[in-house]
Amino acid sequence: MACVVGGAVLLLAGAIAASLGIGSRAVPWSDVWAALFAEQPTSTQSLIRSIRLPRTMAGVVVGLALGAAGVVSQTVLRNPLADPGLLGVSAGAALGAVLGIVVFGITSISGFVWCAFVGAGLVTLGVVALGVRTPARTLLAGLALSTALDAITAFLLLVDRTTLERFRSWGVGSLSGRDLETVMQVVPIIGVGLVTVALSVRTLDGLALPDDSAMALGIRLAPARTVLLLSMALLCAAATALVGPLAFVGLAVPHIARSIVGPRHDRLLPAAMVLGVVLLLGADVIGRVLVRPAELEVGVMVAIVGAPTLIVLALRGRPGR
């Protein structure tokens, strides 16, 4: 156990350091370190502060959020194919972003973030208002909702080519171009979501059991599910708003984490959060290095890095049994 925790801390630190230190321009490590604390930074140092730092922060925040949200969605909805965007959150965020472009003519990333967040938030409230009864019903209702929203988004994009042009960089998912202020805006939202989920670790263990056993353990199913799905939606909405739809992270990371630490949520949840950050930052760094000086979007890289890992680990068997 100690070696797993140690490994996780090392991985996390390594990913953050790599994200700060490696980029299209080579910067000595001493400058990277100095950039974080210098009172009067040099031009290189301020570059790191204004570009790499927010980008790294975005990766950390979104990785934590999507890792946790993925665990919640797979456990509460009892389906290994359930990603946190399934309830319509990602689709709502995308529609919000597109409407922001079409209706308000928004061009800045920070503007997208708020439009996307409002869209995702409205959808979440809608799903919760409809009631979270059985996982199967919630799944189907969310599926219908997100399909309809996606169709509206696709329609808007098809009739308006300028919007399609602007939207596609957000639509593929990217960590770059978000300033620190924008990142900080979603931090409190993600914080609230993470705390709620962390406090529900034992409830999650119970919800993984059949309904009868969960109730016998004293879990009130409907309220527990509503709270958890609401926090999941909050996490996913904030993350999607900030970096675009990266549903694969939420889908893949819990499976990867489960194959390493097993199904107990007190281990699974932290492991998924750490791995979410590591996967996002790792993919982002590789994307910067691979086609220097150009970059590959993190949304693309996450799949290229994450999918083989997922396949290999999933097939290796299931520890923790």
Add this chain to the structure above:
Amino acid sequence: MTASNGPRPVSAIRPRGLVRLGPLTVAIPPRVLLVALALGAAALASAVGSLFVGEVSLGPSEVLAALSGEGPRQNVFLLQSVRLPRALAGVVIGATLGLSGAVFQVLARNPLASPDVVGVQSGAAAGAVLVILSGTAAAGRVSTAAMTGGLIAAIIVGGVSRLRRAFGDQELVVGIGVAALFEAFVAYTLVRADTADLVRATVWLSGSLVNVEPATVRAGTVAIVLAAVPIVVLARSLGATALGVDLARVLGVRVGAVRATVGVGAVVAAAAATSVGGPIPFVALAAPHLGRLLARSPGTSLAVSAATGAALLALADLIVRLVAPTVALPVGLLTALTGAPLLFVLVLRRDTVR
């Protein structure tokens, strides 16, 4: 024993909806039969209706004449080379997606399963986008590339699962991974495409019957019919696997062989359907649920699901032609916009969704 042993009505024991035809006796629950027939009729009616409407509206006599090769040349061309193939494609593709969606949900025992759990649609998208962006416009090329891409993805998923002896959820996870890789490829190429190619690719990716050509429809239909044969033949055995592997085997079902054969059939059919109409979303995923909710039957019926898919897609295409005859609106958007609210209403209304 404990309960009264008097003579009881035999009807309770018989399956509902027995149909006797000489030596043949087939059991179809009446509501299932009714729903399947009604949906099939709706699909056909929509397809026939779509022959009349579009950029140019034609009267019944003109349509009939053009179909038999008479009347103005442009009418003959319009009907025989554009509208008829498109109407056929709507029904055939819809039915195929409904059928293969149902098969995958039964095989994977997962309500979220569709042919895409083995990467068929993602693979097809990657193949098609590759060809579209390389500047080839020919529908036949795009269609071939899509079919190839879809089958390659499925072969990778099947091969990896087989080699490492994956079972149950592990197979789904392999599918997720492979599909994500193909989707990443699509996303990567699209971000770098120029706007004209991007629009064409986006239309194809939304699922569209606009550019369907008679040759691709013909080839696709042949492939689909061939692939559907093993599914229809093994449908009853597939149904028996709902009792679990042990009991199904004891009841005389060769579970492994049935699952593999039906799965391959569903993959090929779905890849062929996608190669003709693009990765039309939602139909494969939703048709089994819509059909089950409409028929109020506990299990997934392949026939009802196929009829639902056909009706959904044919109706959506008819609406596209009525609402926006001049815009090349992808039918995939309409299937989502008509099917999703319906699914929503049904899910919220019924209490016994499982």
Add this chain to the structure above:
Amino acid sequence: MHGLRVAFGARTVVHDVDLTFAAGTLTAIVGPNACGKSTLLRAMARILRPTRGAVILQGADVASLSTKEVARRLGLLPQAPTAPGGVTVADLVRRGRFPHQGRFRQWSEQDEHAVQTALEHTGLGGLERRLLDELSGGQRQRAWLAMALAQEADILLLDEPTTFLDLPHQHEVLDVLEDLRRARGTTIVAVLHDLNQAGAYAQQVVAMRDGSVVAQGTPHEILTEAVIADVYGMAVRVVPNPVDGTPLIVPIRKGGPRWPVNKTSRQNL
């Protein structure tokens, strides 16, 4: 059944078992949990492929018979079967007729008769329209038994058929099996946990431990204090049942008067 061995990967679960089941008899397989009873049953039903040896069914190796042929001759009631949701009792029992039906002959008079008889035998008359999910545990178990009966196989394999049932229903199920054996000459092999039931109803008892058959024979030969101590590592007293003279097993509680146990069993204690 000759030299049967079943393994999962490197782990051999059933070792070199040789057993013969005479037609029209009831054989009870007894033994502690996880001793390979269910695995043996599943291998006999051709669900698991034995790594060595063969299951001979009426003179033919089951591996050489078609799945459907085996299904018409051999039925199974698994330990914890799961039904698809929303299925009625009649629905479930009808599914037992699958091996007798064709693609174009999905229902016949024989099917009707078999289902009716199975429902009557298990006392489920009047419940056939009820959803399986609405039934009590005992009724549900009887519905599954009815499904196996509707299969009308010559050989019936049952994995703990009396679990979940109250005392009268346990005996009703065993009486159904007894009737079946007498009236139709059905060969029955059942995993039973209740040794007294095994003693009262079985003609042959097979005792298993750690994947091997420790002893086989008539109830009077097998259900002895020595064999039970050997198989379960537990001290018991065996007395003649005051009602019918079959062996009656009475456990000796720990802390109570201890019974001398032999050497082999002490190792297992």
